[in-house]
Amino acid sequence: MKMSDGVEQAIHSVAMLSGLSEGGVLSAAALAEFHGVSTSYLLKHLQTLSGAGILDTVPGPKGGYRLAKAAEEISLLDILLAVEGPAPAFRCAEIRQRGPNPVSDRFFAKPCNISAAMLRAERVYRAELAKTSIADLGIELNALDDGSIAARGCAFLEIHERKTAR
């Protein structure tokens, strides 16, 4: 089971936007260039994030995307669910009810134990991802500021902001 590459791209894009000065905007092309990914593919995910209320779309020649809310209020789970959809990875097809000699429906009122255990695991997975916000990532990135990705990201953003301020 492999998650879409869009998840990594979407989280990094939101993290990068959170590094801009308040209300800062980056185009899909700039976000794609910085991450070395296809603009058209990333655009699809940016639009999904915008539909989910995580990003705002800014129209016009200096337009693009900006955070729709505070970085503290966007969790990794929010982004995952926006990109991958809300359905759990395990989807019970009720195979216990197929086969020969099906018994009365009332025997299947309770969910299957197997399905219940799989969904319990999905719940702890989601709870773990809900704990980390985009702001938490930023703080951690800055804490490593002996020259981590944050340094490179900041240099890129400064150049971008100088360019768009012209």
Add this chain to the structure above:
Amino acid sequence: MKMSDGVEQAIHSVAMLSGLSEGGVLSAAALAEFHGVSTSYLLKHLQTLSGAGILDTVPGPKGGYRLAKAAEEISLLDILLAVEGPAPAFRCAEIRQRGPNPVSDRFFAKPCNISAAMLRAERVYRAELAKTSIADLGIELNALDDGSIAARGCAFLEIHERKTAR
């Protein structure tokens, strides 16, 4: 992100085999019939489970599959990893290192915070699934024995055992 349908089929097949009397064998066709799934598709997963040391293959006309170890020693995680492979769902493509002006490799010695957070969530997911064994499911199924799937499974297994004992 959707897990393969094979996971549900593999777990239910192993659970059904655990309900047989000690060392009991069911053919792929019997397991497929009970769960209303394609024999050839299920066969692929049964062979994978056999390769992973979860099932034993029993050759011959009354052959099929049986548990390779005690139901207590087979967790849901073991079956998931056998069917889906060991790679985590989130796979970091190091997109932080692409794009313009790449900086020195030493800046990327530490794993990306985003990747670390995603893998932390995968670890709690796996730990949760490791907690439930096939034997636990059986016990829970029996505990619901006002007419749960266990009742239907047992009836099916009795018929099967009567047939093969002939």
